[in-house]
Amino acid sequence: MIDSKDISVIVQGAIDKKETKKCLNSIRKFLPKAQIILSTWKGSDINDLNYDILVLNDDPGALPNLNCSQNINRQIYSTQQGLKKADRKYAFKFRSDLILTNNTFLEYFDKFQNRSEEYILFKRKILASAHGAKYSKKNRPIELFHPSDWYYFGLREDLEEYFLETKLVKREDFDYWVDKGFSPEQYICYCCFARNFKNNSLEDFCAWSEEHIDISSKFLINNFIFLENKQSGIYLKKYIYSKNEKYEGEIYLNLYNFYTFESEYKEICDKDYKITSNKLFLDKNVLKFYRFAYKAFNPNAPTLSRITRLISLPFGFCFMIFKLIEGFLKKII
Numbered sequence: 001m002i003d004s005k006d007i008s009v010i011v012q013g014a015i016d017k018k019e020t021k022k023c024l025n026s027i028r029k030f031l032p033k034a035q036i037i038l039s040t041w042k043g044s045d046i047n048d049l050n051y052d053i054l055v056l057n058d059d060p061g062a063l064p065n066l067n068c069s070q071n072i073n074r075q076i077y078s079t080q081q082g083l084k085k086a087d088r089k090y091a092f093k094f095r096s097d098l099i100l101t102n103n104t105f106l107e108y109f110d111k112f113q114n115r116s117e118e119y120i121l122f123k124r125k126i127l128a129s130a131h132g133a134k135y136s137k138k139n140r141p142i143e144l145f146h147p148s149d150w151y152y153f154g155l156r157e158d159l160e161e162y163f164l165e166t167k168l169v170k171r172e173d174f175d176y177w178v179d180k181g182f183s184p185e186q187y188i189c190y191c192c193f194a195r196n197f198k199n200n201s202l203e204d205f206c207a208w209s210e211e212h213i214d215i216s217s218k219f220l221i222n223n224f225i226f227l228e229n230k231q232s233g234i235y236l237k238k239y240i241y242s243k244n245e246k247y248e249g250e251i252y253l254n255l256y257n258f259y260t261f262e263s264e265y266k267e268i269c270d271k272d273y274k275i276t277s278n279k280l281f282l283d284k285n286v287l288k289f290y291r292f293a294y295k296a297f298n299p300n301a302p303t304l305s306r307i308t309r310l311i312s313l314p315f316g317f318c319f320m321i322f323k324l325i326e327g328f329l330k331k332i333i
Contacts, residue, residue, distance in 0.1 A: 002106050005033035008086035008156060011051070012078035013096035015044040019237060024050040026100040030233075031092075039082030040096065055081050063174045072184035073168045075149065080163055083156070091156035093163075095236065098150060102233035105153060112225050114270040119219040121196055122161065126154035129234065130226040130256040132185065136213050143254070144216035145189040147224055151234060166191045193219055221268045226261040285323040292316050 009027050011020070027036055028050050038051040041059045060073040079093050094100075105127055113125060132148030152159055166188055182190065197219075220226075229235050259277040266273040293316070295301045296309035 002090060002109060003033065004031035004103070006089045007031055007034040007092055008037060008088040008090070009034050009092040009094055010037050010039055010079060010082035010086060011094050011096050012039045012075065012082050014074075015040050015046065015049075016097055017045060019097040019099075021049060022099055023094070023096055027094070030100050030103045034092070035086065035088055037082045037085050038096075039078040039085075041078075053085050055085055057081050060168060063169060063171060070174070070184060072187060075184065076163065076166055076168055076188065080166075083160055083163060086156055089156060091152075091154065091159040093152040093159060095150055097238065098234055098236050100234055105227060105232040105234065108225055108227055108231065109153070112265055112269070114265075114273075115222045116218060116268050118222070119193075119197060119215065120222050121192070121219075122154065122158035122223050124155050124158060125223055125225050126152050126158055126162070127232070128152050128224050128226055129232065130228050130258065130261060131236075133220075133224075133226045133256040134254055135256045135260050136216060136254075142213065143183070143186065144212055145193060145219065146183065146186050147189055147220060147226070149185045149188065150236060151232075162192050163188070165195060217264055218268055221261075221264045226256045226258075228258050231258065285320050285327070289316055289320040 009031065011023060011027070024036060024038070027034065035053065036051045037053040037055060038046065038049065039055040039057065040046070042056045044056070046054060055078075057078055060077050062074065063070040063072065083091060083093075108127060109124070129148040129150040132150060134143040134146035136142045136144055136146075152162070169187065257277075259275070259279050262273070262275045262277055263279075266275060292309060293313060296306055296313055298306070301309075
């Protein structure tokens with residue numbers, strides 16, 4: 001397995017005194033000899049934080065998007081500046097509020113390395129989270145070129161290829177990207193794709209076709225390995241489903257889980273591959289109710305949210321039963 005002394009970890013983003021301290025300490029615990037680069041903003045409180053190299057950047061600011069703000073430029077810029085300081089063979093781009101609970105993700109780096117002939121970019125596939133990676137098929141929600149951006153692990157030169165040439169989004173161009181259906185994850189991924197495969201440009205992510213779905217899937221599966229959190233040992237407190245989630249991927253209905261990743265890997269890269277995980281056959285309405293109930297009983301969820309959901313639970317159960325009966329009647333009528 002890869003020795004942690006060969007890894008540069010770029011911890012990027014804003015400082016949360018509680019979560020970032022946990023983040024850095026978890027990296028030091030499970031990757032004890034890694035080079036930890038903290039890439040954050042000037043003026044941040046970095047006292048009592050465990051790192052090797054500090055990069056204090058000018059904050060490029062957030063981009064306004066209706067009722068929220070997009071931190072895409074912050075992610076791109078802090079990652080780029082951290083990567084420029086990295087000098088180990090492998091690089092690990094890591095959100096500043098993620099927690100590492102073990103180093104089992106390293107066991108997957110040498111797996112799933114077969115590829116098809118099309119859309120190969122990186123020398124080695126990059127590990128990324130299934131949580132946030134969008135699984136697109138013609139009968140599912142279509143969001144192309146959408147890996148998760150929680151973390152990326154791979155050869156440093158491959159992460160440099162992915163990030164360093166990506167331009168910050170100009171404020172005057174941001175509405176254009178939003179109108180075209182791009183999310184921050186898609187913007188970064190598609191910019192990398194378009195730089196290297198210029199004959200397959202896609203100007204509008206809302207104007208997809210089956211050909212576009214095929215190209216996106218081949219690019220993702222030829223260049224990434226998507227791990228569920230129980231495999232990677234990485235979770236994000238902000239999303240309570242990201243730790244010990246029984247139905248990861250399926251619970252969100254349009255995300256990769258390990259089964260869908262393995263299935264596409266077999267279809268695209270290795271016809272002889274034997275799938276190791278099981279497909280879920282639960283009705284989507286059952287999964288939606290499970291997701292609702294999970295938050296109601298999860299001790300890490302906000303108290304007010306739990307109380308509200310507990311009160312609403314009987315109504316949610318009745319709605320689930322109604323939808324199941326409705327679906328059954330549609331099939332027999």
